[in-house]
Amino acid sequence: MVPRGGREVARFLRVSFALGQLTNSHLTRPMTTPLNYSWKPCPLGHSFNLAGPEIKAQKENIQENLEKGFICPSSSPAGAGFFFVGKKDGGLRPCIDYRGLNKLTVRNPLPQWKTFSLRTQVHQVLQKHRENCLFAKLEKCTLEVLEVAFLGYILLDQGLAIDPNKVSAVLEWPEPTDLKGLQLFLGFANFYRKFIWNFSTIVHTVTNPTRREVDSSRVDCREYVHLLAFLFAINEINSNPDILPNVTLGYHIYDSCGDVKKATKDVLQILSGHTKEAPNYSCMQRDNVAGFIGDLRSDTTLQMAQLLNLYGYTQISYGAGDSLLSDRRMYPNVFRTVPDNEIHYMAIVKLLERLKWNWIGIITSDDEYGEREIRQLSKHLTNHRICIEFKILVSVKNYNTIPPELKTSTTEVLPKGRCSSECLPGFRKALREGYHICCYDCVPCSEGEMSNQSDSENCQMCPENEWPNNAKNICVSKTVEYLSYEKDVLVIFFSVFSILFAATSYLTLGIFFWFWSTPLVKANNRNLSFILLCSLTLSFLSVFLFLGRPVDITCMLQQISFGIVFTISVSSILARTIMVSIAFKATRPGSSCRKWVGVKLPNTVMLFCPSIQVINGILWLSISPPFQEYDMHSYPGEIIIQCNDGSTLAFYITLGYMGFLAAVSFVLAFMVRTLPDSFNEAKYITFSMLVFCSVWIAMIPAYLSTRGKYMVAVEIFAILTSSAGVLFCIFFPKLYILLFKAELNTQKNILGK
Known part of the structure; x- marks a missing residue:
């Protein structure tokens, strides 16, 4: 630290330190320093364990x-x-333990110092250092400052002051809980006694417990820290x-000892300015009381307030x-440095x-x-929704005694703080x-x-799609x-049989075209057979409208296309039945049915x-x-993508109309079943x-x-089985004659002659 006015010294120092940074070689000095020592065994120093970075720095x-x-x-x-x-700065400073050598060394007598000029001596010392190439590091030096931290103090041009870092260590010292802790704290605090006026008097009541004949339990170490x-x-x-x-600022310090009456007495003494309490009367001769600091406890603070x-x-x-102290109407002059109990x-x-x-007990002062x-915490x-099993008020004298209510508590749930799992x-x-609401079952x-x-x-209910x-x-x-084509075996089953039956219909149609001019094919009304086979093929293929993910267009085509195609099939069967009935009746002499024989009647039915x-x-x-x-x-857990029929009435009209045509065909065919076999x-x-x-009657309840998807599968099954039944029952006997019994495919056999 260089005071003001010593700038020439600072400049000299900077030059000296700068020269030290430019000098790399060492000088051999002609001087020697004798070392006298007493005759003792050779000193062996202590060996220190070094870490990896320290070993590297040592080398x-x-x-x-x-x-x-x-x-x-x-x-x-x-x-x-x-x-x-x-x-x-984070670096490492080497240290050598010369204590063993120091014990053998015979010390030289100290030189006799005389009065000298500080500025002159500093110049001489620095000059000697420069001559012998002894320099300090410039980055480690601080020049032209007014204060320097040194050994827990602040060196000022006016004197000494306390290092704030050391003061914070006192304020943040953990509260002593035993005699040893109190002694450690007093030893640390005594270092600053010269800065606190009347320090010995203040700490007298606290230093007494450090003596073995005094009970240390009578001292509140926390309040002592507050006092300091x-x-x-x-x-x-x-x-x-x-x-x-x-x-x-001046002060009067009184210890309320946590007693409400003592706190009231102390306040009256301070206000009276006399050893005797005199309400509404002041004996103070100097200065007025500016305010009161205290107390630590709420009950004494409320009484003082x-x-x-x-x-x-x-x-x-x-x-x-x-919390009462937060009421500004009742206590407008009370302020606190701690939060309200509501926070606690x-x-x-x-x-x-x-x-x-959620299952607790409360123990507090009586x-x-x-x-x-208890009232505020219970609220x-x-x-x-935290339940209180018991509330126990304990007097200060019985703090160390277990209340009987606690002994009879529900000990099986008390350790885990719950009435129910x-x-x-x-x-x-x-x-x-x-x-109690905290005692419940889990369902x-x-x-x-x-x-x-x-x-x-x-x-909670899940969203509709979850x-x-x-x-x-x-x-x-x-x-x-x-x-689905990817996940359902039924789709593969229906697809295979639909294609198989459609192929069978086309094959039958091809065979009929092959035998187009034979008597059997002619006798079966070739046009109606052609229409029936084509409509059956479309009925088989309409199954694919019901498979896969439904969309609006497939939903509209499903029932309507199936209904129209199947109606055409049943209508052609009805027309064939009417033609068979009229044909045999027209063979009778004088029958009026001959005028209905021809293509007009089946065409009318088909239209x-x-x-x-x-x-x-x-x-x-x-x-x-x-x-x-x-x-x-x-x-549960499923979203069924399906087709809504829109109009249920229209759907059942479609089924009912097909059923009506099928029933008429069945009745007419049943009536002419006794005609000759040919x-x-x-x-x-x-x-x-x-x-x-039979298929469709059984299909409706199912x-x-x-x-x-199973409802759709039932309808597909009914379409396939009913269409296959018509195909096999009507056309397979004819295919058998065409392919295997050609001798029966003659006009003579057809006419039964």
Whole structure:
């Protein structure tokens, strides 16, 4: 530290240090220093364990000093330990343990110093250093400053001051809990006694317990720390003119001992300015009381506040947390440096919720403050559904005694803080009848509900397109169901048989074309056979409209296309039945049925009957067409993509009309079943319509009793089986004659001659 006015010294120092940075070689100095020592065994130094970085730094240090000539190799049996200490900049400073050598060394007498000029001597010393190439590192030096931190003090041009870092160590010292801790704290605090006026008097009551004949339990170490902080703050304020200029603070210190009556007495003594309490009278001759600091406890603070409020004195408490002190109407002059107890209550509640405790007991002091604490804390606990099993008020004298209520508590649940086990996610609470709300059973969530938190009051419904997993603790997407080509074996089964039957129909049609001019084919009305085979082929292929993911266009084509195509098939069968009946009746002499023989009647039937179904389909699509629908509720955990018929009436009109045509064909065919066997296909029509009607009559209840893709599968099965029944019953006997019994395919045999 260089004071003001010594700038020439600072410049000299900078030059000296700069020269040191430019000098790399060492000088051999002609001087020697004799070392006298007593005759004793050679000193052996202590060996220190070094870490990896320290070993590396040691080697570098030895090598550097060898190169500079400061040290040289030695074979002496004596030795000294080598270790490192940390620097402020993070580096390592080498240290050598010469204590063994110091014990042998005979000290030289100190020189006699004379009065000298500091500036002159500094110049001489620095000059000698420069001549012998002894320099300091410039980056380690601080020049032209007004204060320097040194050994726990601040060196100023006016004197000494306390290092703030050391003061913070005193303020942050942990509260002593035993005699040893108190002694350590006093030893540390005594270092600054010269800075605190009347220090010995202040700490007298605290130093007494350090003596073995005094009971240390009578001293509140926490209050002693508060006292030191107060005294230090007063000293700092009075010594700093920038805080309260032209004002000096004084103080009276009284110990209330945590007693309400003593606190009241102390306040009256301070206000009276006399050893005797004199309410409403002051004997003070100097200065007025500016305010009161205290107390630590809420009960004594409240009593002081009620008294001081009458006189309008300001009061600052550093420990009272009672919520009543927050009422500015009752206590307008009371201020605190600690938060309200409400903060503590909220912290307790959050801690209990964090620990998942909901079954607790409260133990507090047996006084007005304790009762108020129970009321306020109970309110917070109840609002957060935390149950209180017991409330115990204990007097100060019996703090160390276990209350009898605690001994008779529910000890099996007290250690874990719960009356009932925690309900895991996927379960909800079910209150036990006649028990406290914290005593409950855990029941699984109902179907379609989930809970993702522990101790849930109620389970929650999943969104419409989601469903709980097996544990019922999260919602997962529902499974989408329809007759899929990728996942359902039924689709493959239906596809194979649909193609197979359609191919059979085409093959039959080809055979009929091959034998187009034969008597058998001519006798079966070739046009009606052609229409019937084509309509059966389309019926088989219409199955593919029901397979795969339904969309609006396929939904509209499913029922309408199937209904029209199947109506054409049944209409052609009806026309064939009418033609068979009229043909045999026309062979009778004088029969009036001969005028109906020809193509007019079957053409009329083929035009009129399907037209009704076509009109129904057009009205269906115009008024209420089928559409794609998502069925969320038929099966749990599934979304069924299906076709909504739009108009149920139109759907059943379609089925009913086909059934009506089939029934008429069946009745007519049954009536002419007794005609001669030659060219009598009435029997085959009867069997085909019997199969057709049986399939669809059985299909209706099965169709109505199923949902989703299985309902579609029932309809597809009915389409395939009924169409296959018509194909096999009507055309297979004819194919048998055409392919294997050609001798029967003659006009003579057809006419039965």
